[in-house]
Amino acid sequence: MKTQVNLIIPLFLIFLLFLRGSPSETQREVGTLAGIVSDRATAQPIAGASVVLLGTTLGTITNTRGEYRISDIPEGTYDVQVSFAGYQTTISARVRVHAGQEKTLDFRIAGGVLLNEMVVEYDRRLLSTDALGVAKQSYSIRERQNTPGRVESWVGDIRRSDFNTEEYAFIEETGFVDPLTRALSTFSIDVDAASYAIMRRYINSSQRPPKDAIRTEELVNYFDYSYPDPVGRHPMSIYTEVARAPWNPYNLLLHIGLKAKDIATEDLRPSNLVFLLDVSGSMSSADKLGLLKQSFKLLVQELTAADQVSIVVYAGAAGLVLPPTPGNEKNVIFEALDRLQAGGSTAGGAGIQLAYDVARKHLIKNGNNRVILATDGDFNIGVSGTGDLVRLIQAYKKDGIGLTILGFGSGNLKDSRMEAMADKGDGNYFYIDTIREGKKVFVDQLRSNLYTLAHDVKIQVEFNPAIVGEYRLIGYENRMLNAEDFQDDKKDAGEIGPGHTVTALYEIVLAENVTGRTHPGLRYQNQAFPVKHDNELGIVKVRYKNPGESTSIAMDAVIVSFIESETTDNFRFSAAVAMFSMLLRDSGFTGNTTAAAIIDLAGSAKGQDEHGYRAEFIRLVETYDLVAMATARPVTLLD
Numbered sequence: 237m238k239t240q241v242n243l244i245i246p247l248f249l250i251f252l253l254f255l256r257g258s259p260s261e262t263q264r265e266v267g268t269l270a271g272i273v274s275d276r277a278t279a280q281p282i283a284g285a286s287v288v289l290l291g292t293t294l295g296t297i298t299n300t301r302g303e304y305r306i307s308d309i310p311e312g313t314y315d316v317q318v319s320f321a322g323y324q325t326t327i328s329a330r331v332r333v334h335a336g337q338e339k340t341l342d343f344r345i346a347g348g349v350l351l352n353e354m355v356v357e358y359d360r361r362l363l364s365t366d367a368l369g370v371a372k373q374s375y376s377i378r379e380r381q382n383t384p385g386r387v388e389s390w391v392g393d394i395r396r397s398d399f400n401t402e403e404y405a406f407i408e409e410t411g412f413v414d415p416l417t418r419a420l421s422t423f424s425i426d427v428d429a430a431s432y433a434i435m436r437r438y439i440n441s442s443q444r445p446p447k448d449a450i451r452t453e454e455l456v457n458y459f460d461y462s463y464p465d466p467v468g469r470h471p472m473s474i475y476t477e478v479a480r481a482p483w484n485p486y487n488l489l490l491h492i493g494l495k496a497k498d499i500a501t502e503d504l505r506p507s508n509l510v511f512l513l514d515v516s517g518s519m520s521s522a523d524k525l526g527l528l529k530q531s532f533k534l535l536v537q538e539l540t541a542a543d544q545v546s547i548v549v550y551a552g553a554a555g556l557v558l559p560p561t562p563g564n565e566k567n568v569i570f571e572a573l574d575r576l577q578a579g580g581s582t583a584g585g586a587g588i589q590l591a592y593d594v595a596r597k598h599l600i601k602n603g604n605n606r607v608i609l610a611t612d613g614d615f616n617i618g619v620s621g622t623g624d625l626v627r628l629i630q631a632y633k634k635d636g637i638g639l640t641i642l643g644f645g646s647g648n649l650k651d652s653r654m655e656a657m658a659d660k661g662d663g664n665y666f667y668i669d670t671i672r673e674g675k676k677v678f679v680d681q682l683r684s685n686l687y688t689l690a691h692d693v694k695i696q697v698e699f700n701p702a703i704v705g706e707y708r709l710i711g712y713e714n715r716m717l718n719a720e721d722f723q724d725d726k727k728d729a730g731e732i733g734p735g736h737t738v739t740a741l742y743e744i745v746l747a748e749n750v751t752g753r754t755h756p757g758l759r760y761q762n763q764a765f766p767v768k769h770d771n772e773l774g775i776v777k778v779r780y781k782n783p784g785e786s787t788s789i790a791m792d793a794v795i796v797s798f799i800e801s802e803t804t805d806n807f808r809f810s811a812a813v814a815m816f817s818m819l820l821r822d823s824g825f826t827g828n829t830t831a832a833a834i835i836d837l838a839g840s841a842k843g844q845d846e847h848g849y850r851a852e853f854i855r856l857v858e859t860y861d862l863v864a865m866a867t868a869r870p871v872t873l874l875d
Contacts (some may be wrong), residue, residue, distance in 0.1 A: 275795030282759040285320040295559030317557030404448035405652035412706035424729035430667035432458035452711030452817040463495035474793040483827035498735035506542040512591035514611035520578035525646035531674030539563025549586030613650025629661035661834030684733035690780040705750030808841035831861035
């Protein structure tokens with residue numbers, strides 16, 4: 237009998253557990269918050285509004301009916317924030333969530349009145365639904381104009397200025413320098429590529445690019461080169477090659493290359509990415525917000541569950557529209573991107589502050605933490621001056637958060653501003669003119685563009701005056717450093733990513749070709765100097781910091797004076813690109829450069845050209861030559 241009782245009790249307990257099923261919300265002490273977000277004036281539901289519990293990682297986005305639902309909220313009291321571009325951010329304070337219960341909290345939010353460019357008026361909330369079931373919204377936008385006599389035109393639903401306000405910083409070409417007076421040439425590396433894509437956009441539109449839009453180092457570094465992989469303790473290798481300059485056979489061309497070691501995909505650190513997206517009125521065209529969405533979707537396709545994405549937008553005000561979301565939840569991220577619409581002024585400073593705050597709050601220790609800013613650069617609300625924006629970014633970069641800036645569109649591109657921000661924010665700057673360029677940045681070169689292998693990378697070349705009479709660095713005008721900056725670890729410099737290459741070129745006049753090489757008024761350099769190291773042209777020195785470290789590491793390589801008779805594809809193609817840059821800039825050092833010479837030289841160095849970038853370059857030179865001929869003034873022969 238006793239045995240029977242012992243059997244019955246366990247069976248009874250199992251039966252009770254079966255009836256109860258899995259642990260309830262009450263047992264787990266979590267509750268749910270749900271409700272509807274709507275327009276205060278029209279009572280229409282708002283799709284795509286962000287609802288977050290401040291101080292937590294909990295949040296969601298409203299569906300096409302304006303509904304939201306946040307589950308698994310630990311019992312407690314929270315401040316709940318709702319934000320949406322063009323509306324005033326609203327916070328409901330001290331909302332109590334009880335375990336095992338669903339609390340209903342509706343929001344009716346007010347549209348913000350914008351003092352500058354755009355006033356957003358919602359004609360009709362839901363027009364149609366796309367294939368993903370995401371509601372599309374229609375905006376009728378009128379521009380408040382405070383500038384007398386300004387000519388305007390309608391572009392789609394947006395009234396925009398009818399003139400070009402693009403900005404490019406003045407670049408003064410560097411001339412030749414005598415190593416007797418300046419033996420050291422020091423500069424920060426550059427892996428930006430925006431200038432090349434901007435140049436391409438102009439030429440494909442049958443226009444000549446503005447001279448100051450052409451940064452030679454960015455044209456040269458748009459392409460990858462086949463340098464030897466690093467070996468030993470340093471994460472980079474140094475490559476040098478010396479031969480006759482194709483545009484001036486009396487001079488030499490020194491080719492310097494750095495190659496960063498690659499990292500396997502499975503070894504990449506998890507990413508905490510904050511997309512900071514400009515949705516102001518100036519971003520309304522297809523080559524801006526439309527291309528932005530397409531490009532970012534390519535990036536999202538490359539992410540994994542270990543990565544996380546947040547989306548911050550800014551127009552008249554800044555707001556979080558997607559809380560941190562795992563990279564494998566691609567539909568959720570796609571839907572958030574699809575809901576974005578343009579309208580309003582451009583409060584870029586506020587957006588940057590919010591994006592960095594989100595990145596810092598959800599920082600992945602030893603991960604790849606990065607803000608990706610996409611804009612046409614037209615900031616006009618709040619902190620908007622280039623200097624103020626640079627100082628703002630500098631204050632945040634100490635948190636170990638990288639910065640990538642993407643420029644879009646034409647007509648009001650603020651190139652100089654975006655380059656300065658990327659330069660001072662431990663970042664890089666690209667310009668997206670086509671979806672193919674979006675693929676290049678976010679797919680083909682994802683690892684090298686979004687991950688940092690070494691930072692504050694500086695190059696210093698010391699030339700041997702016994703062989704080198706004069707030298708000039710081709711490009712890098714706005715990346716030059718003082719000689720003493722090379723060993724100053726507090727001095728900011730450029731970053732390099734896994735597998736990336738960096739190339740620099742010097743034109744050199746041999747000492748034997750420099751006449752009257754004396755310096756009147758100098759006490760110690762008028763006498764002849766002894767010839768030393770006569771087999772060395774100079775030495776390349778590199779300093780870099782490993783991620784997270786503040787002390788730099790040095791490496792160097794001697795440049796032998798042997799002049800190559802047979803040059804590599806690396807040498808010839810980089811020289812061809814430099815020649816084209818000099819042609820576009822009306823350089824004083826073009827020598828015998830012609831479009832035909834560039835095409836021949838680049839064609840001989842095209843190599844495998846896996847993605848067709850080098851073939852495209854040749855076509856651009858051909859197009860430029862046709863445009864130049866078509867726009868040249870005819871020559872009238874006099875009798």
